[in-house]
Amino acid sequence: MDRSLTAVQLKGITKRFGSFVANDSIDFELKKGQIHALLGENGAGKSTLMNIVFGLYQPEEGEIWVNGQKTVIDGAAKAIDLGIGMVHQHFKLVQPFTVAENIVLGNEPVKGLKIDYKLANEKVRNISERYGLKVDPQVRIQDITVGMQQRVEILKTLYRGAEIIIFDEPTAVLTVQEIEELIEIIRSLAAEGKSIIIITHKLKEVMALADMVTVIRRGKVIRTLSTEETNEQQLAELMVGRDVNFQVEKTKRKAGEVVLSVDSLQMKGEQGKNALNGVSFDVRSGEIVGIAGVDGNGQSELIYAITGMRSVSGGSVKLNGRDITNRSPREISVAGIGHIPEDRHKHGLVLDFTLSENMILGNYFEPQYGRYGFIDYGAMDKLADKLVEEFDVRASGIGAQARALSGGNQQKAIIARELHKNPDLLIAVQPTRGLDIGAIEYVHKRLVQARNEGKAILLVSFELDELYALSDRIAVMYEGRLMGEVDAENRNDQQLGLMMAGDKTAAAVSGKGG
Amino acid sequence: METIKKVFNKSSILVPAIAILLGLMVGAIAMLAGGYNPLLAYSSLLDKLFSSPYNMGEAIRAITPLIFTGIAVAFAFRTGLFNIGVEGQFVMGMTGATIIGVTLDLPWYIHAPLAVITGALFGGLWAAIAGVLKATRGVNEVISSIMLNWIALFLSNYIVATYLVEKGQQKTRPVHESAMLTIDWLIELMDKARMHWGTFVALICIAVFYILLWRTKQGFELRAVGHNPDAAQYAGMNVNRTIVKSMFISGVFAGLGGVFEILGVFGYQTVMAASWGYGFDGIAVALLGGNTPVGVLLGAILFGGLNYGSTGMSFGAGVPSEVVRIVIGSVIFFVASHGLVKWFIKPFFIKRADKRKEAV
Numbered sequence: 001m002d003r004s005l006t007a008v009q010l011k012g013i014t015k016r017f018g019s020f021v022a023n024d025s026i027d028f029e030l031k032k033g034q035i036h037a038l039l040g041e042n043g044a045g046k047s048t049l050m051n052i053v054f055g056l057y058q059p060e061e062g063e064i065w066v067n068g069q070k071t072v073i074d075g076a077a078k079a080i081d082l083g084i085g086m087v088h089q090h091f092k093l094v095q096p097f098t099v100a101e102n103i104v105l106g107n108e109p110v111k112g113l114k115i116d117y118k119l120a121n122e123k124v125r126n127i128s129e130r131y132g133l134k135v136d137p138q139v140r141i142q143d144i145t146v147g148m149q150q151r152v153e154i155l156k157t158l159y160r161g162a163e164i165i166i167f168d169e170p171t172a173v174l175t176v177q178e179i180e181e182l183i184e185i186i187r188s189l190a191a192e193g194k195s196i197i198i199i200t201h202k203l204k205e206v207m208a209l210a211d212m213v214t215v216i217r218r219g220k221v222i223r224t225l226s227t228e229e230t231n232e233q234q235l236a237e238l239m240v241g242r243d244v245n246f247q248v249e250k251t252k253r254k255a256g257e258v259v260l261s262v263d264s265l266q267m268k269g270e271q272g273k274n275a276l277n278g279v280s281f282d283v284r285s286g287e288i289v290g291i292a293g294v295d296g297n298g299q300s301e302l303i304y305a306i307t308g309m310r311s312v313s314g315g316s317v318k319l320n321g322r323d324i325t326n327r328s329p330r331e332i333s334v335a336g337i338g339h340i341p342e343d344r345h346k347h348g349l350v351l352d353f354t355l356s357e358n359m360i361l362g363n364y365f366e367p368q369y370g371r372y373g374f375i376d377y378g379a380m381d382k383l384a385d386k387l388v389e390e391f392d393v394r395a396s397g398i399g400a401q402a403r404a405l406s407g408g409n410q411q412k413a414i415i416a417r418e419l420h421k422n423p424d425l426l427i428a429v430q431p432t433r434g435l436d437i438g439a440i441e442y443v444h445k446r447l448v449q450a451r452n453e454g455k456a457i458l459l460v461s462f463e464l465d466e467l468y469a470l471s472d473r474i475a476v477m478y479e480g481r482l483m484g485e486v487d488a489e490n491r492n493d494q495q496l497g498l499m500m501a502g503d504k505t506a507a508a509v510s511g512k513g514g
Numbered sequence: 515m516e517t518i519k520k521v522f523n524k525s526s527i528l529v530p531a532i533a534i535l536l537g538l539m540v541g542a543i544a545m546l547a548g549g550y551n552p553l554l555a556y557s558s559l560l561d562k563l564f565s566s567p568y569n570m571g572e573a574i575r576a577i578t579p580l581i582f583t584g585i586a587v588a589f590a591f592r593t594g595l596f597n598i599g600v601e602g603q604f605v606m607g608m609t610g611a612t613i614i615g616v617t618l619d620l621p622w623y624i625h626a627p628l629a630v631i632t633g634a635l636f637g638g639l640w641a642a643i644a645g646v647l648k649a650t651r652g653v654n655e656v657i658s659s660i661m662l663n664w665i666a667l668f669l670s671n672y673i674v675a676t677y678l679v680e681k682g683q684q685k686t687r688p689v690h691e692s693a694m695l696t697i698d699w700l701i702e703l704m705d706k707a708r709m710h711w712g713t714f715v716a717l718i719c720i721a722v723f724y725i726l727l728w729r730t731k732q733g734f735e736l737r738a739v740g741h742n743p744d745a746a747q748y749a750g751m752n753v754n755r756t757i758v759k760s761m762f763i764s765g766v767f768a769g770l771g772g773v774f775e776i777l778g779v780f781g782y783q784t785v786m787a788a789s790w791g792y793g794f795d796g797i798a799v800a801l802l803g804g805n806t807p808v809g810v811l812l813g814a815i816l817f818g819g820l821n822y823g824s825t826g827m828s829f830g831a832g833v834p835s836e837v838v839r840i841v842i843g844s845v846i847f848f849v850a851s852h853g854l855v856k857w858f859i860k861p862f863f864i865k866r867a868d869k870r871k872e873a874v
Contacts, residue, residue: 307748309747309748328750328752329747329748329749329750330750330751330752331750332750333749333750334750339748341748346742346744346745347744347745347748348745348748349742349745350737350738350741350742350745350746351741351742352741352742353737353738353741357734361738361745361749362748362749362750364731364734364735365731369731370731373730373731373732374729374730374731375729375730375731375733375734
């Protein structure tokens with residue numbers, strides 16, 4: 001294979017949405033068999049560019065060359081014809097269908113009028129073996145993990161004969177182990193001669209995976225360089241356009257009164273197993289308590305219990321000494337709890353509402369937003385203007401649909417709203433999931449600032465780096481109970497890892513087991 | 515000003531207009547295939563609608579219930595519910611108004627409002643049943659409300675035939691004059707067309723529909739739940755209660771439609787073999803109007819107008835009513851398929867844009 005050949009070349013691609021220039025005469029070149037990362041912050045125009053390559057958008061100006069031929073890609077079907085496949089960030093799979101059915105969907109092997117399922121399974125098994133992507137073709141999508149679902153997406157592109165594969169933020173939804181597996185998979189695909197583009201804002205992955213990297217900022221190509229001649233710090237600065245500080249500055253903890261007190265909390269789970277098994281802990285004002293653990297060990301349920309989203313079967317939750325166990329979400333929120341939910345699309349925002357409507361989502365009933373049952377849109381917009389300014393939420397205007405905002409700006413909007421409620425306790429679940437460096441930096445800064453102002457903060461995260469950077473104390477959760485607690489300063493990775501895996505002896509070492 | 519511009523932007527006028535045109539063209543082809551003269555048919559349709567004050571008045575009468583049922587469907591839809599039981603709620607509204615109108619004898623300023631409110635409540639509570647079932651037991655409102663349609667039909671037939679019946683007939687005793695809501699001077703003016711206050715109430719309901727959903731806190735809640743129940747719950751809204759409320763309000767609109775058919779048009783209720791279909795037509799009207807207040811009004815006018823004018827087509831051009839239904843159906847098909855129409859008119863726009871570019 002000749003690695004000097006060009007798989008995809010973009011010349012002067014410009015794409016506008018109204019007056020907004022998403023891509024500004026972008027030049028980009030992907031060589032055969034190469035892994036090329038497209039790096040940029042949310043809203044920089046990476047996804048727009050790749051949607052152009054995949055035929056979902058039409059550029060206003062510029063040329064696309066595929067395998068040395070000038071082409072117009074006027075739809076996904078044309079892109080697939082040209083051997084371009086895309087693995088979207090949000091998977092496009094039919095949940096109740098099996099793996100094989102999803103893969104052959106749109107291109108099913110038929111026998112007479114019927115779909116030949118045997119042949120379909122066979123074909124899927126063949127390609128999955130050929131590329132070392134192990135999946136069981138006969139299980140349903142709804143029964144497999146997110147990492148597996150992503151493999152199905154990859155297989156789908158391979159089944160359709162993709163030679164050029166675009167990955168849109170492929171690691172955003174994966175666990176640490178799954179990310180490692182994915183990196184292996186992508187490497188072996190490149191070794192097979194596939195040309196690969198990865199859209200990402202994670203520097204570590206770029207360095208670990210890519211051969212070349214193109215940095216995009218505000219719709220323009222800033223630089224294209226080989227990963228051998230650069231480092232994370234330089235890439236971060238190219239991407240953000242200024243110096244980046246990875247360390248969160250934090251003063252020493254000045255913990256005060258107990259704000260949240262959770263006592264032997266129990267919650268029924270599925271199949272007779274308890275989702276929460278007697279969880280007890282306190283959060284004091286002026287401290288950040290982190291909850292570590294592998295996803296699915298009761299963290300979500302714990303938050304549901306505290307915020308009143310689901311009722312508990314035993315134990316109590318107290319806020320400032322007041323019992324709020326099993327109260328309604330409204331009462332609990334008014335009592336002084338702000339909540340940055342894990343899934344901002346599902347729980348944090350009404351995407352079809354305007355930014356300004358979203359700003360009063362939890363407070364619309366208060367008298368300052370209108371009397372006699374009417375909404376005072378003037379007051380609402382005034383608040384939105386103020387918060388947008390204060391929290392630097394970038395949108396085309398406060399009348400823009402929340403859907404139109406980038407992930408980072410959506411998160412900023414939620415944080416603005418929740419902090420504006422001036423809660424005593426702020427719950428943040430995976431607050432930086434899917435955000436770029438600039439936004440992560442900002443979210444971290446705001447959380448620490450809130451802590452310094454004397455708020456109690458409960459942070460749930462699956463990313464140890466984040467917990468280390470922010471928490472004063474870290475509690476580890478495993479199968480619905482707390483394994484123990486570690487001081488964030490005198491932590492021990494090994495011990496924390498063992499506790500997350502449910503090793504009781506490790507918890508005993510920490511001396512605060514149970 | 516901005517909002518007005520938004521409502522009347524180019525494609526929002528152009529697309530439906532072209533859709534109606536396309537629908538009429540397909541209808542014309544159907545008529546040609548059947549050996550009828552489409553030009554004559556369409557001119558008799560217009561003739562029927564606009565020829566006399568009586569016909570114009572009757573067309574308005576035919577449009578009125580569709581406004582009510584259209585709003586009922588659109589309102590529920592905006593809050594994330596598909597109220598397919600508008601038909602049954604309409605019938606319950608009729609029955610409520612009839613019971614009060616026939617059995618009580620009160621001064622008009624109490625009797626008429628009481629009959630209207632009772633009918634509206636009947637419709638609302640009937641819809642609320644489906645809402646409660648969804649909120650408490652998770653029963654899909656489509657299934658429950660469509661079954662409630664049949665229960666409503668036979669329940670009201672039972673009430674009519676058992677308690678309110680005029681001896682020897684298949685209908686109730688007449689509603690007392692004090693409960694009737696006809697507009698006598700307008701009836702005279704329109705050559706005996708059956709004009710009633712319901713038309714004005716329908717227009718008020720359109721305003722209520724808008725104000726309630728987009729100006730009040732209640733509406734904020736309803737829309738939030740409609741768009742994203744999970745986020746609404748996180749924001750402390752009571753999603754289940756909102757579902758019941760929304761169904762109730764939707765049912766009130768539907769019930770009012772039924773009320774005015776009794777108090778404004780007929781003055782009695784019959785034992786019905788099948789319900790009238792205003793509820794189901796309401797789904798089409800809401801769809802035509804894109805579930806917006808003004809859209810529903812325009813949709814009702816189109817749908818009701820076509821329906822009423824279609825008798826002219828069979829009368830003036832000899833087109834059988836089945837073919838008339840094809841014409842109406844194809845108009846609705848094209849209006850409802852925005853995408854198809856946009857695709858159809860796209861080439862014209864691109865050509866024009868190209869020309870403009872060349873000119874530059």
